[in-house]
Amino acid sequence: MNNPLSQSWEPYFWNFQEECISVTHLRNQQGKAWEKCLENVRKNPFYQKKLNHFLPRQNILHHIEEIPFTTKQDLRNHYPYGMLNIPLDQVVETHTSSGSSGQATLVAYSKQDLKLWADLIARGLTASGIRPGQILHNAYGYGLFTGGLGFQYGAQLIGAMVHPISGCDLEKQIRLIQELGSQVLLCTPSCAMSLASTAIKLGLEPQHLGIQVGIFGGESYSLGFQKKLEEIWGIKVWNTYGLSEVIGPGVAHECPLGSGLHINEDHFYPEVINCKTGLVLGEGEMGELVLSAITKQAMPVLRYRTGDRVRMSCAPCKCGRTLARLTEIRGRYQDxxxxxxxxxxxxxxxxxxxxxxxxxxxxxxxxxxxxxxxxxxxxxxxxxxxxxxxxxxxxxxxxxxxxxxxxxxxxxxxxxxxxxxxxxxxxxxxxxxxx
Ligand SMILES: [Zn+2]
The missing domain is CATH 3.30.300.30 (ANL, C-terminal domain)
Structure with missing residues (x-):
């Protein structure tokens, strides 16, 4: 039988036209999205004040650097609903951060935002070889954390089967993987390592549990750590990136050829800045990732400082995708x-x-x-x-x-x-x- 997971290196596309859009069209689309977004966010008092000195103008993409940053503290200060850009009765889902390092922050979604979220996650899962009918063990947290539900929406849009495992007991998870015939493991890389430890303690070999692919994100990990997970599990591991303040998972996902993580930049406008001066850096320089969710309805954050240390490349990719890539993600500055x-x-x-x-x-x-x-x-x-x-x-x-x-x-x-x-x-x- 032809098993798509065994061919997961194939540069398969969820939406070829969007993922392989010409760069000229992409910039044109981003420009229009920025213009619309800037007009929309002025309904919100926070952005009204923030954009007080920023006037609408032509060639908007040349002037993005003049827009002030949005920070986690801004989101905290306006918790829970102060950053909303639509009436509260049009919000259909919210998630919040744990609040373990201070006041919690909230992220909100309209119906349209949820559709977009599922679609962007489907892009990434498809690039990793996920196809209709496959069985996914989803151990990302459900509830307030965005990981569990985000991946569920994306996988179900493809037509895959999702077991919403969330953070259940590790031994029980190993049993469920075996009993339910799961083929794909979704969780944080450290949880994947803990699951392997648990299997071995139970006298089982992770390579023989039936998992063929791992999609691990939610925390940064080195290429070396990724290779160890592949070796211990005997599977192909793909990295995935997102953060709740912007949308959750679905911001960027590893290229099928392993050339970094393609950013869904038609929806999340990326910049890399010097974290001290705030100035935008040249391509390939290590700096802080700044993202603008330019097409989100409920909470379109502008120039949000992620705190993540990254390198970005806009060079053409052999997989055919024209979307920029995060070629390195080296954890948070605060760590x-x-x-x-x-x-x-x-x-x-x-x-x-x-x-x-x-x-x-x-x-x-x-x-x-x-x-x-x-x-x-x-x-x-x-x-x-x-x-x-x-x-x-x-x-x-x-x-x-x-x-x-x-x-x-x-x-x-x-x-x-x-x-x-x-x-x-x-x-x-x-x-x-x-x-
Ligand atoms: Zn690629």
């Missing part, structure tokens, strides 16, 4: 931590650790409390490897990791090797840093 006067980021440490062929599983960083203490890096080995033997048999890998960490600028650290599955498991987003 930086200090040791003395130096700043470090978990993403860089993860990239170093997961280069080693023996490293797999999870990791966590325990920050030093004072100058006398060192940074403790606890990291799991691949399934079946014994940490006690690591220092004897895998000395070369350990030396390479140590050299790379020194080169990154970390002077004082301790590597603590753990067996696969020894570190805490998690259902949602991993907590990589503790103090």
């Amino acid at each position: 930086h931590f200090n040791i003395g006067f130096k700043r470090f980021h978990p993403y860089e440490i993860e990239s170093i650790l997961y280069q080693a062929k023996e490293v797999g599983g999870s990791y966590q960083l325990i920050l030093p409390k004072n100058e006398m203490e060192s940074l403790r890096i606890q990291v799991e080995l691949m399934p079946g490897l014994n940490p006690k033997e690591f220092q004897v048999y895998f000395k070369d890998s350990e030396k390479e990791i140590e050299a790379a960490l020194h080169h990154y600028g970390i002077d004082n650290f301790t590597l603590e090797w753990k067996a696969f599955g020894e570190l805490p498991l998690n259902l949602g987003k991993a907590k990589r840093i503790s103090s």
Whole structure:
């Protein structure tokens, strides 16, 4: 039988005309969407004030940099309904952030927004080889989190079957994967690793559970971590990107040829800025991603500062899609931590650790409390490897990791090797840093 999942590299399109639109047409379409959006948002007192000095003009795309940014604090200040751009009785769904780091923020959808959301997620799932009739184990959180319902809407639009697993017990999830014959796993990358640990603890091999494809997002992960997930599960893993303040998942999804994540820029206008000066950077430079949801009705945020460190490319892609790509997503600026006067980021440490062929599983960083203490890096080995033997048999890998960490600028650290599955498991987003 011809199984589309085995051909998931094929540059298959959900909507060829939209995804492979000529760049001239795309810019023209973005310009029109911006004009309409700017006219619409002036109904809202927040944007009315924000756009007070920004006058409508020709060639709008040349003047986007003059529009002030929108920040998470703006959304907090106007919680719950202050950022709405349609009457409340036209809102059909809302989600909120957890509020764990301050006042929660709300995202709202009109009927039209929900249609758009499903359509954009269907683009990404189709690019990853998802077809009608396939069985999806959706372990993204349902409820207030946008992941669960977003992927469900997109997958159902394609005609795939979705099991709304949400954050249920890991052992139960393994049983359900087997009993229900799931072929596609949707969850955060750290949850995928925890599911693999759980399967092994149950005496099962993740490769034999029937999963063929993983679509993992909701937290940033390095290419090395992605490769380990592919190896441990024996599947193809695709990265996906989104954030609730803009729409949820469905902002960008990995290219079938692995050339980065194509941004749905006909709906989310992307810019990369210097996070200190706020100035727009040149193509390919590392900076903060700024997104404008120019076609959303209920809450069209303009120039929203995502806090994510990215590189973007507008170069043509061999898969045929003309939409710009995020060629790197290196986690949040706010995840930086200090040791003395130096700043470090978990993403860089993860990239170093997961280069080693023996490293797999999870990791966590325990920050030093004072100058006398060192940074403790606890990291799991691949399934079946014994940490006690690591220092004897895998000395070369350990030396390479140590050299790379020194080169990154970390002077004082301790590597603590753990067996696969020894570190805490998690259902949602991993907590990589503790103090
Ligand atoms: Zn591509």
